[in-house]
Amino acid sequence: MGNIDDEVAKLCLDKYASLKKTGKPSENEWTVLSGVVLQKVSKKLCVVSLCTGTKCLSGMELRNTRYEERGDRLSDSHAEILARRAFLRYLYNQIELLIRNQKCDIFYLEDNKVKLNDVSFYFYSSQTPCGDCSIIPKLSNEFDDSASSCKRIKRESIDIEVEYGLKVTDIYRTGAKCVESENRQDPRKDGVNYHLVGPLRTKPGRGDRTLSLSCSDKIAKWNVMGVQGALLSLMIPSIRFERIIIGGGCPYSFESMQRGISRRFDTKIKHPIITQSKLSFESRKHGCLRCKPCPSSIVWCEVPERQIEIAVNGIKQGATKKKKNSSSLLISRKELFKTFLRVYDMLFDAKQLQHPKKIMYFHYKQYSLCYQNLWKDTLKVFHAWPVKPLYLQECLSF
Numbered sequence: 001m002g003n004i005d006d007e008v009a010k011l012c013l014d015k016y017a018s019l020k021k022t023g024k025p026s027e028n029e030w031t032v033l034s035g036v037v038l039q040k041v042s043k044k045l046c047v048v049s050l051c052t053g054t055k056c057l058s059g060m061e062l063r064n065t066r067y068e069e070r071g072d073r074l075s076d077s078h079a080e081i082l083a084r085r086a087f088l089r090y091l092y093n094q095i096e097l098l099i100r101n102q103k104c105d106i107f108y109l110e111d112n113k114v115k116l117n118d119v120s121f122y123f124y125s126s127q128t129p130c131g132d133c134s135i136i137p138k139l140s141n142e143f144d145d146s147a148s149s150c151k152r153i154k155r156e157s158i159d160i161e162v163e164y165g166l167k168v169t170d171i172y173r174t175g176a177k178c179v180e181s182e183n184r185q186d187p188r189k190d191g192v193n194y195h196l197v198g199p200l201r202t203k204p205g206r207g208d209r210t211l212s213l214s215c216s217d218k219i220a221k222w223n224v225m226g227v228q229g230a231l232l233s234l235m236i237p238s239i240r241f242e243r244i245i246i247g248g249g250c251p252y253s254f255e256s257m258q259r260g261i262s263r264r265f266d267t268k269i270k271h272p273i274i275t276q277s278k279l280s281f282e283s284r285k286h287g288c289l290r291c292k293p294c295p296s297s298i299v300w301c302e303v304p305e306r307q308i309e310i311a312v313n314g315i316k317q318g319a320t321k322k323k324k325n326s327s328s329l330l331i332s333r334k335e336l337f338k339t340f341l342r343v344y345d346m347l348f349d350a351k352q353l354q355h356p357k358k359i360m361y362f363h364y365k366q367y368s369l370c371y372q373n374l375w376k377d378t379l380k381v382f383h384a385w386p387v388k389p390l391y392l393q394e395c396l397s398f
């Protein structure tokens with residue numbers, strides 16, 4: 001094929017096609033497909049995580065979660081967010097392989113430190129992420145499948161000013177609302193003046209507002225902080241997605257993507273390469289054919305055991321209250337933390353670092369000082385980023 005972006009998209013689409021039907025949308029449902037593709041030292045490409053999902057719990061649903069269950073349930077099940085969590089499972093497994101002297105594709109040990117091989121990671125998503133990236137100029141009433149609109153929208157403090165060759169009369173909107181800590185809110189006027197561009201937003205959803213930020217905002221954070229997060233930062237170097245590839249057949253604008261991921265925060269932030277593939281995902285949202293969001297999610301990653309899980313409402317599909325401890329997904333905060341403790345113990349001599357009996361997830365995150373300091377610096381850029389209530393940052397130890 002030649003074009004790396006189409007190759008990445010095709011690998012994700014083929015991988016999806018190879019998975020069983022369970023968790024996939026029915027004929028009138030749509031979903032989003034996101035994945036991470038590794039380019040090995042040999043330059044060979046392979047999918048390492050792949051997920052689908054459209055849902056997000058409301059603030060109310062989260063607040064009503066019992067204390068013992070905090071950390072069990074995923075609040076944000078948008079495909080992009082799941083694909084990053086599944087990618088974390090993949091990274092933990094790669095560290096394990098390294099420690100056991102088994103074939104590890106991405107890491108090597110040097111001076112007792114885990115280093116990254118000369119590999120690259122690409123992020124694929126079948127549609128433009130929700131939030132700022134999705135505020136896109138509309139060039140005509142009908143969306144033309146073959147054309148990707150790339151007209152410029154310039155950021156202004158109050159209105160969107162549009163620089164264009166063709167007349168832009170309207171914009172694609174996002175259901176994501178500006179976070180309350182932003183001192184600016186959408187004017188909601190007609191046409192191009194409906195939205196502001198730039199502010200952080202919470203995920204779209206009906207009813208009680210969610211506490212999760214939009215995918216545009218989260219991807220922007222990964223771009224600055226690395227995708228590995230605070231816990232893995234204790235073991236491995238920072239990892240960034242070099243390319244972000246959006247699927248074909250959906251509203252897309254390079255300018256809006258670049259603004260949403262990096263340009264709206266600071267000009268010094270490194271821009272990933274952003275492109276749109278010609279290949280489109282068959283179960284994407286389109287017209288009245290696929291009009292309902294699919295409630296279930298597929299979570300897959302390249303690990304030796306339990307590669308695939310099906311999720312509904314942030315827990316395993318089919319899980320019942322009776323079966324205790326069987327409902328949380330391996331990518332839930334609680335299970336990833338368990339994995340972290342196990343792998344961390346393997347990597348470091350247990351005598352060097354004794355774990356207190358009951359340690360909160362939150363404390364480990366604070367412990368990752370380097371990451372936290374970088375985040376404090378970054379907060380100057382992401383000034384309105386809401387601080388999560390403590391009950392969303394902790395989970396019980398084991």
Ligand SMILES: [Zn+2]
Pocket residue numbers: 078080129130214215216
């Ligand atoms: Zn999203």
